[in-house]
Amino acid sequence: MFSKKLILLFLFLFSLSASVLAKTYPDSIKEIPVILNVGTDTKVSFPDGESLVLGIRKSSQAFLSHELVDNIIYLKAKQDFSEKRHRLLLKSKKTSKTYILIASFGSEADQEIKVVKTTRKSSSAIKNKRLEAYELVRHASQALYSPDYAIEKPNILKHVTVDKSLDLDHIYRGSSIAIRPQATFKYNEFFVYAFNVKNKRNSIQKLRKENLFGRVDAIGAAFQHAYVGVGDDKYSTLYIVSYHANLLSMLVG
Incomplete structure (x- = not known):
């Protein structure tokens, strides 16, 4: 009985720590920072229904591995690139909306990043913005x-x-x-x-x-x-x- 409770407690703490490590950004943000590392896969998810196309420079592919499935991309560093950042563009086939990921190298990679939909400002307010x-x-x-x-x-x-x-x-x-x-x-x-x-x-x-x-x-x-x-x-x-x-x-x- 004691061991069963201990296992349940461990699973609870594990799920809690995983949720704390997740970062959330609104889809209105212009650039999304992503910290990568060699030993960790970072999951970046976008709003449901966003079937995305990835644009990445050839020079960046030597440093980053990537796997794109519909609205989710998995990223991992192939090697240390501490002195530079890499820019990835993801464009929605449905809405033509573009997301920009700015990848940097760090000792502790982001575990999960979620991009969520937010309420849009009126077009007139955006037009008049200086x-x-x-x-x-x-x-x-x-x-x-x-x-x-x-x-x-x-x-x-x-x-x-x-x-x-x-x-x-x-x-x-x-x-x-x-x-x-x-x-x-x-x-x-x-x-x-x-x-x-x-x-x-x-x-x-x-x-x-x-x-x-x-x-x-x-x-x-x-x-x-x-x-x-x-x-x-x-x-x-x-x-x-x-x-x-x-x-x-x-x-x-």
Whole structure:
């Protein structure tokens, strides 16, 4: 009798701990963080009826294993990727809604993540909402790299012509990265400048926004990645949001 009670208590505690480890996010969230590890399968479930299609870069497949079944995806790290993050796109065949998973490596992986449906705001409220600088960067990133999976409407940002031959290495203190204009977008009175970034060093370096301070007149800046390395990992993208309609007039000095 005692052993039976002990077993029941153990099962209860096990089920309780498993429920505590589960994380829940609303389906309105733009990016869903997922922590992975080599020894653990992480289950990510989406609302019922969401038959999904997975989009993943070839470079990410060397680090991640994945299995997608209807509205559930199982993820696991193949190896340590502590110094970078991987972006996975899942698009619903039924609603065309897109979910973005941001996978990072950690000593303790997420056991289970649930994405649940939430009440939608009225379309008029969404239409009248003014975008912040960080939201403009997200829009620009999707327009450049994943237009087919873009969450937001593609006509929010308007393309503006930019001289792609400009050498702008000097706007980053130390000039340790090559910076070239890639694209420019306009939103109301704001301009979002996207730049190709290439590591000049033969080793990994952390990309620091503070190295731009005093070099550009901007209201916001962000790098696509936290680090640049060597080989296929030496490239990234820099986004700068400014009031200046001309790229050269945005530069200080």
